[in-house]
Amino acid sequence: MGLKNTRAGNYPEWYQNVVSEADMAENSSSPGCMVIKPWGYGIWERIRDVFDEKIKETDHENCYFPMFIPLSFFQKEAEHVDGFAKEMAVVTHSRLSMKDGKLVPDSKLEEPLIVRPTSEAIIADSFSKWVKSYRDLPVLVNQWANVVRWEMRPRLFLRTREFLWQEGHTAHATAEEAEIETKRMLEAYRDLCENTLAMPVLVGRKPEHEKFPGAVDTYCVEAMMQDGKALQAGTSHFLGQNFAKSANISFINNQGQSEFAYTTSWGVSTRLIGGVIMTHADDDGMVVPPKIAPYQVVIVPVIKKAEDADKVMEYISNLVAALKKKAPFAEKIRIKVDKRDRASVDKFWEWTRKGAPVICEIGMRDAEGQNVMVKERTKLGTPEGKQIVKFDEFVASIDTRLENIQKEIFQKAKNRLEQNIRQDITSSEEFKKYFSQSNVWIEDGKQGKVAFVRGKWCADPESEAILKEMKITIRCIPFDQTGTEGVCLLTGKPATMDVIYARSY
């Protein structure tokens, strides 16, 4: 009942299988774009709700800015346009007309419009109108929106031409305040990844050549996928006065002088769902962390004789009511009773492939004996895979069960991450040998062939050419630098800076 492909057999195909068998998303007839289906969108809604609360707690307000950005706005920040020019959807016409029996674009625009790849350019324009005095600062806004980057090799959730995200944008009176904001939101992302998605991350700063186009500093959270590749899960940018200067976000400071503001931006996207899949899913399909599962408990009625139906369904209703009544956590518990007219064994496997955390099968014998057959997704195939539990015991245990699953999958992923950062590679020869191997699935509790290397980097321009040639990347410069002396793993030159090397998505 597992997937067509396993992680060990064909990792990329396994990923596609998980997405399609869990019915989370599919490729659309609109080239390079995806349809996010209810189970995938439900996960996004949970992520959004959790992070939206954090955004509001930290005094940010939601707004909505136009999706179309006049081309000339991009000309204002040279690095920014260089970074995005190759992947921009450009609107050039505002109607269709029939010509020679064919519909063709008509009414050419005076100025082409870019479908936002990110919104710094258009938001800076608004900030320039909103900010006049130091009393107007800080400005702290966020939007939940769709963005477009013209990817040539799209992959569901990881890299699609259109995706959903949140982008926070702020303006401050001082560099120091803006840097505090940048790191505060980086920490919010770490917290989101680890405590909501159960996905452990490394935090750090991006090297110069990996920075967001137009940023002074880019900070990031990086996760390790089950094949040892890195996934950039979120970024937070300190933009200095770059955008403030190009868009003229200036203010009169408390000394009466005119100054440019300091801005930041930070975002996470539906890509996180790709990260969750490759952190937790297994050869039987998806595993959704309870905190973001659209349904945390799925109840499958098992009705063998038609005359049992009423009794079984009544018993299930009582169970649902008891679960919902159990405060405080369970008040908001998300439960689905799957009443569809299908074989119960098929329903069980469907919810298993979807990764619902707890699946209960309930038949006449359970109703009569006041029992619940409990199957936890993460214990599938183990001796604890099927538990017959008393009604009251199950109700009493639900919070702990879900919390334990959340903890357990986080710990498993954390062990994987910690066991797979090689720190003992000290020469460029060893390093090249290590990365001459391909990335394959890292079996649970084991060390993989290839994953992350923590080692020295000299930051010389020639090292970047070597990275490109080796098709690896520097994921981040961790905050916890050792400061020891060593040699650069790329050039062999003396170096003291520690970085994380890896292949990446």
Add this chain to the structure above:
Amino acid sequence: MGLKNTRAGNYPEWYQNVVSEADMAENSSSPGCMVIKPWGYGIWERIRDVFDEKIKETDHENCYFPMFIPLSFFQKEAEHVDGFAKEMAVVTHSRLSMKDGKLVPDSKLEEPLIVRPTSEAIIADSFSKWVKSYRDLPVLVNQWANVVRWEMRPRLFLRTREFLWQEGHTAHATAEEAEIETKRMLEAYRDLCENTLAMPVLVGRKPEHEKFPGAVDTYCVEAMMQDGKALQAGTSHFLGQNFAKSANISFINNQGQSEFAYTTSWGVSTRLIGGVIMTHADDDGMVVPPKIAPYQVVIVPVIKKAEDADKVMEYISNLVAALKKKAPFAEKIRIKVDKRDRASVDKFWEWTRKGAPVICEIGMRDAEGQNVMVKERTKLGTPEGKQIVKFDEFVASIDTRLENIQKEIFQKAKNRLEQNIRQDITSSEEFKKYFSQSNVWIEDGKQGKVAFVRGKWCADPESEAILKEMKITIRCIPFDQTGTEGVCLLTGKPATMDVIYARSY
């Protein structure tokens, strides 16, 4: 402290003043698009949350479909493309390149992409893949998304090139089921408008020439603005098999035969906010119905001596805590303590212009006397405009206060609607005379010069030309037909059908 323009003085300017003085939205440098600012977006978030719950209660699931629709998809449904071709944003290139020192569109797409004006065409394509058997039906999905229609005369909230909306799309095995769905969601819109937005509406069917392009039947909810013009607040379409045939949504029915499905679609947008403004705002600014107010209670500290600050703020904290503790309604109460460093009188007027339902001013004397100075937005300038109420009494009354405001503004608008539907016009001469007058503000409790006329329509094609010439529209064919005989108010021909005539936004 009122607005620059009044409703009686210059109604269109008054509308713009309300939006800008309440800081709800502004025109963007992106032509024809708006920036929705926190107060406006907060209102939208409340509308979204309320209606999203309804969507889920009625078994619909949220999804997300691509914003780009290949041009060829529009060629499949002739009426549909005719209806939207003149207002489509067309993406024709996928990058920018530097040529002669100028950034220009580059990499022309093989097939142009349309930025969705609505998603029937792309969703029908997905449905055709999802639906194979009658067991796959019904399909009930919804998305919250941005859409683009190239308006030539944009107005904030009412008519902008990009706007936010929800669009529900469903497919069913029978026409009957699809019609039930269409009307069920129409009723959900009526309920949303009346019970959440406090905006009374008329419900009915659109005449043939006002139908959604590609629909068999369009149903609508229509509201009356304070100048007697109509605003279409929401529409629900029975699409028959039109889209199913053009996109091949076919299924094997329970008799083993292949059939086309029946589809529906329905939507409401940020336009509703324009409707709320023109239903409730007054010459002092916005009035937000409590159910959708981002903050229902705003507390303004009045600190005359610095040494009073601690005591006043402590008293306010106690008040907030007491309000939040008061279950059940007040558990979710939305309260803002405005701590900004500005004069309290300025803050009071700012929240008045924003239309916060209840504003409390609290100073040292209130703290000492355990009092609260309560100002209800809708009682501004009346003897009850300022009330000094005991702490406990205020806490005890908060649910009722907010409920009463909600009821009161609904009733006021309902009276306006009911008093301003003329039913006594029976000849085309009278009718033309009536509509030769311009729409101006309808004073509360009075009859306006021009608003709605309920009268007969013959449905002859020549009547449509008269409508165009008179610049009026048929808003709907109400469900409650009298069936009496009379003459068409446009042509003078015999007619039995009752319709609602009005100028409209």
